[in-house]
Amino acid sequence: MCGNGVVEAGEDCDDGNTVNCDSCPKDCRFSTAPVACSATTVRHAQKIQLIAPSGAVLSGGLFCIDYPAGVVALPGTGNIGGRVSGLALPILNDFNNAVQLSFVANPGLAEFDPVISFDLCTGATAPPPTAFACVTKSASNNGAALDPTTVVCTAVTP
Secondary structure: OOOOOOOOOOOOOOOOOOOOOOOOOOOOOHHHOOOOOOEEEEEEEEEEEEEOOOOOOEEEEEEEEEOOEOOEEOOOOEEEOOOEEOOOOOEEEEOOOEEEEEEEEEEEEOEEOOEEEEEEEOOOOOOOHHHOEEEEEEEEEOOEEEOHHHOEEEEEOO
């Protein structure tokens, strides 16, 4: 019962959810967590579309983007600098299978289209946007909380 907050047989951890970008992988097993791959100097630019609900703006947010580990990677684990364009002051935190993107913007906008520059792993073919999954963990509308389920977060063709 991964995601129920109780560590049970077959689980290494259970933080009460089935989302990456936190202390426990979404399948509750550390042994299946991917490791970084050998990367070349070839980059894969992946655009992430963030859209506020009608009548609102995004003035900040926290987003978890699962990526195809072993196909693309980021250098190291933890805070990764210099890999996001399209946002003034982004913070990118890598978990080796997912990356957490956070930002604060003033003024807020109805839509942001940041691009994350991944390393394309040696011998890998560039993945399609459908190989990435994005979950809005939190978002704000000029300081007021937005329902995360109302914010569109999706990988699209750059």
